[in-house]
Amino acid sequence: MKKQTKNQLSTITVGYRKRQRRYVFTALTLLFLTFALACIMMIYGNTIYSPKTVLKVLSGEDVEGAVFTIRTLRLPRMLTAILCGLAFGMAGNTLQQLLGNPLASPDIIGVTSGASVAAVFGILVLKLNGGTVSLMAVFSGLLVSVLIYFLSQGGGFSNARLILTGIGMQAFLSAVISWMLLKASEYDVANALRWLSGSLNGVKLENIPRLALVVFGAGGAILLLNRQLSMLQLGEAHAVTLGVSVRRIRLTLILLALLLVAFATSVTGPVASVAFLSGPIATRLSGNGKNGMLTSALTGSTLVLASDLIGQFALPSRYPVGVVTGILGAPYLLFLLLQMNDKGEHV
Structure with missing residues (x-):
């Protein structure tokens, strides 16, 4: 009996270590891809600069004909792509992990529409631009997010009610x-x-510090709460038994996620499908044993960088990054809906 138990524990340990190695390998591969795509974005364009020239400009040297392109155009674009991704x-x-539904994406449940409606109002009605529009988008995105959360509270919290309320809000906005x-x-x-x-x-270098502060602050907080998120996925009863303050942790995680989306959207506009695709892609790559928070973040950066390069240089005309990511997301959404229908699942 003891030998059988020991063998079972050994099998579990081997499986755990195998999943760990796969997760680390996936994370390192995505990190390398992000770095490689960032380098390509800095080097390649209407004018191709050598890596040596790029490094000289970034180190502060005044290289004639390259400073404006590299520092003013390509550097903010590359950093924004990474941070927003x-x-x-x-x-x-x-x-998606918190609500247990692949449709629980910010661009499906109305969060990005909340930021977009204020930005469009600022541009079309108030004739504003730049930082003021971004600020309006942030506050509106957060306000609509909070409104969606509280509208879905009738009779207690419900994942399905939150998603359906968000979809309805998105349609209205x-x-x-x-x-x-x-x-x-x-x-x-x-x-x-x-x-x-x-x-x-049109992204500017002065937008980067504020965006970086929010991304690393809110993102770091989510990583610190990753263990509690994993417990919540076991169900509320199990999470409470394990000592998790369910309502507080759930609300904190939702607000942190919405803060990330609101600030990213305020800088780039609603880049479609990145939030929707990153989690499932990361899970497929790293396996189902983890919720893949770090790999999802790196997948987002890889998607934005790759889509921007495709939109700028691989197509007959130049397209914004959101058009390319939207094209990628549409087939997956249809596939997901068909898959859910075959399994008899509901929102």
């Missing part, structure tokens, strides 16, 4: 955005549509 990837995976676009002048509509498409064009 981290934010969208981690936020999407947090909500999308209708409001469409109405504003129809009423606006043609010139203003072009500016609003550029923002709504989700784009890295």
